[in-house]
Amino acid sequence: MEKKGLKLEQQLCFEVYKASSNFTKMYSRVLGPFQLTFPQYLVLLVLWEEDHLLMKEIGDRLGFGTGTLNPIINRMIAQGRLLKEQSTEDKRAWVISLTEKAKKEHEPISQAVYEKLISCNFLDVNALTLMKNLKDLNAFFEEMDL
Amino acid sequence: MEKKGLKLEQQLCFEVYKASSNFTKMYSRVLGPFQLTFPQYLVLLVLWEEDHLLMKEIGDRLGFGTGTLNPIINRMIAQGRLLKEQSTEDKRAWVISLTEKAKKEHEPISQAVYEKLISCNFLDVNALTLMKNLKDLNAFFEEMDL
DNA sequence: GTAAATTAAATCGTGGGCGATGTAAAATAA
């Protein structure tokens, strides 16, 4: 039987893996001045779209488990960006809200990210094709339940 | 001025990020029975292609810095998969080699990964397009020096 | 209404990633 040795350069997983770490590094440079990490920025993105969400709702949208999300939220509370209040209807659930500080940051942070993307020509046609293929891929992953 | 609020669903970085963690999870399930993580598997992929590489050479191929690679290599040495020997020509450099155990694992591990990919129809045309776009993207990242 | 199952969060342990710093050896410059 021939060798089943898949070469590194042929592996989709590796290209995706590298692309992800490349993105994380790029975003880190943009977000660093705001004392913000990429996952923390994702949490802000979610809450800027809709404030006052439960931990679970944020986790669902980002695909974060509680073991990942909880420490992130705690750090962002310590940063003065988030508030956590127990839900009155369901005492198990906690509502996460943006502070005024985090609301005011919406514009400048989005602007900084936007300018970086522009300066990289990231908003071109190629990115759209990639986007579509990746959405298909991720939908596929969710279907097959890994 | 209008809001620069980029929506979560529109962000390429997020799709790439999710795809990467989806891949990592899928591979973890395949590699788990071998007591192997995804980054450790990447190191094996490199060494199965070419044995007796320096730390630096492995790091270059995978895009790992020493702070990432060193602990991984140490764990794989502890697992009995790798050997580390000081180079005779350059005493700063260390040669990483596969043990017999790691060589014997090449076939079964590759087989397990291959079968998983087959069962997912991952080797279809769509993946090839995605692959090309991602390679372009990663080449772009390397050019622009982040 | 009580017991059992489910759910929302918190916690823990292991293993990445990565920037920054440290150390020693090798290469280069003077």
Add this chain to the structure above:
DNA sequence: TTATTTTACATCGCCCACGATTTAATTTAC
């Protein structure tokens, strides 16, 4: 040759990821 710079690797601290377990509240079943 001696001094400077560069290079290969090690270490550290911080922050994810994630599976597994725990706790408490809610829901469902009986």
